Amino acid sequence: MGFRSVLSKPFASFIVGQQKKWSADPGKYQSKIFNEIVSKAADTVFGKDHAFDEIKGYDDYKKRVPIRDYEELSPYVKQILEGKSDVLWPGKPEYFSKTSGTTSGVKYIPITKESLPNHINSARNALLSYVHETGKSRFLDGKLIFLSGSPELGQKAGIHTGRLSGIVNHHVPGYLRTNQMPSYATNCIEDWEQKLEKIIDETIGQNMTLISGIPPWVQMYFDRIQERTGKKIKDVFPNFDLFVYGGVNFEPYRAKLFDSIGRKVDSIETYPASEGFIAYQDTQHEEGLLLLSNSGIFFEFIPADEYFNENPTRLSIEEVKTGVNYAVIINSNAGLWGYSIGDTVKFVSTNPHRLLVTGRIKHFISAFGEHVIGEEVEKAMKYTVAKFPETEIVEFTVAPQVTPEEGLPLHEWYVEFSNSPSDLSAFEKELNLQLQKLNTYYDDLQSGSILRSLKIIQLNKNSFIEYMKSQGKLGGQNKVPRLSNDRKIADELIKYRISE
Structure with missing residues (x-):
């Protein structure tokens, strides 16, 4: 075994120990996050506009801060884009995650110094949970591929701007950089089909052990490899052990993907968004994704059938029930307040809080x-x-x-x-x-x-x-x-x- 796989096990044990603490008492950790972020943002433009200094608890907060989507928050984002500081969060964001909007065109989602660990560490911890539960760590010694957007970043008002996956690419831990694929130059290719051919050039013949990406695009990668080689993926990458995915429901793609591979492999589902890393699969044996209740985000949930009401019910983590469709609302150390990310979820467990992503509130x-x-x-x-x-x-x-x-x-x-x-x-x-x-x-x-x-x-x-x-x-x-x-x-x- 290589040094990565050996050292991962004690680290995984530590991370899972911490995870068990906050997932066993999420209300306590959510309350702490709520108090910290409201206090820290009290002197921002948004904090002053909504009298953060008068907020004594969650009930006060709900009276002062309405639910907003990006279009409704965009006047504050525009101030940051014009160069202003201390708008949604103290100082300026480290990054803007650039993503497609619905009616607003391009959306610029702030990522701050304080919120960056949520995006970086959560993906790492999902892998460590898997290592701890299964004892399998060999995949860390092979080549790892992340099918993602370009890591090239632009600038808006002096703030680095790009796709979330590209931003995260800049923060891959050093101990994984040497076995990360594809190369930086290939990852920067914008044209997807040209990029895919270069990825295949670089990865065929390598000891690929982990592949990560949105299922339909991973399937396209597999299809192109099979066209070139005439072989199943298991014969091209015999040590491929782990598939990591997020963004869409895997079920419609599962049968074809495993048929392309030629055998079943373990998989880990994650729930990342530009606004924050929400949840990840922490076990191979239970349904649902563990809500990250101690990662800089204070969550609210609105019953989906009330979402378009004038005054919908807003619930904290301690008030949710299993089997109910909820719209996800986040308040975070990225400076997002009462922010609707547009997703709906359903809890399958409240001890710990595990959820399924059920769709989009407008879809x-x-x-x-x-x-x-x-x-x-x-x-x-x-x-x-x-x-x-x-x-x-x-x-x-x-x-x-x-x-x-x-x-x-x-x-x-x-x-x-x-x-x-x-x-x-x-x-x-x-x-x-x-x-x-x-x-x-x-x-x-x-x-x-x-x-x-x-x-x-x-x-x-x-x-x-x-x-x-x-x-x-x-x-x-x-x-x-x-x-x-x-x-x-x-x-x-x-x-x-x-x-x-």
């Missing part, structure tokens, strides 16, 4: 009041594929069709199969049945002859890749929304339809 279909969410379409597809085991999915998304050429309105599922079901009509019926079971409103609308059964639109090979390329979003951390309440994506994808 749903409710053309007729059905309010179908991401979790439901992903589960419906998962359960259906289990009944048609020959089926392999590359990617899919769902949209309403309110004005079909004939018949009642319906949901259209745009699906790229790598291996189609043997009986598409039966698959379609089963998929519709599973969605009816998961969403009673959808079931009622069909029983009431308002909606008809869903329809699958089969797409040609590489349709989603071509679509993402057409949008300038191929590769990196970009992903296709699982569903939407309009037809913007559907109307673009229809051109890739397989002729009937």
Whole structure:
């Protein structure tokens, strides 16, 4: 064994010991973070605007600080971009994480000196939790690949600016730098397909032991390797032991990914966002991701069905329940206050607090009041594929069709199969049945002859890749929304339809 794998075990034991302390009493640590960040930001522009110096507790805070999304927080960000200090947090941010907005175009999310450890240490601790639980550390001695955005940084108002994955790349610990891949020069290539070919050039023949990235882009990497070599990934990288992913639900990709590998490998799910690292999988034996309740973020949760109310219920970590869909709100040492990151989660345990990411608060279909969410379409597809085991999915998304050429309105599922079901009509019926079971409103609308059964639109090979390329979003951390309440994506994808 190499020195990395040997030294990782006592360090992992220490980190997991600390983790057990804060996860056993999250209310205590959340309260401490709340008091610290409110006190520290009292003299900022935001702190003065919201009378932070008068806040005595969480109830006071809720009265003074409303829930905001990026568009509503952007006037404060604009002040920082104009060169002003002490706006959302004392001083100026260390970085701006640059990400795509919805109505605001580019978003600039501040990362401060104090919030940087949340992004850096959380990914490390996820790996150390795995080492501690399984005893497996050999992967640390091999080559590690992180499929990510470019680490090249620009500047805005003298502040380094770039994609989160690129920023984090600058802070990979020195002991991992020597076995990190791809090379810096290759990572800086902006064109995803050109970059992918260079990554393959550099990694084929190497002792790859850990591969990390968003599942659809890792799948693309595997596909290209198989095209070049004619081999399964296990034969190209025989010591590949661990897959680390985040950003999307792994389930729709699992079967095809493991088929490409040629065997199952262990995996670790993470939940990073530009606004903060929220949770990670701390065990291979329990469902859900451990909420990071001691990492500079004070969390709030709003029941998802109240999110658009004028005065929604705002809950602390001690008030949440299992089985309820919540919108995630963060308050942090990056200077984000009452900030809605747009995600929804559901707790599967409150001792410790483990959660599942269930979707996006604005990604749903409710053309007729059905309010179908991401979790439901992903589960419906998962359960259906289990009944048609020959089926392999590359990617899919769902949209309403309110004005079909004939018949009642319906949901259209745009699906790229790598291996189609043997009986598409039966698959379609089963998929519709599973969605009816998961969403009673959808079931009622069909029983009431308002909606008809869903329809699958089969797409040609590489349709989603071509679509993402057409949008300038191929590769990196970009992903296709699982569903939407309009037809913007559907109307673009229809051109890739397989002729009937």
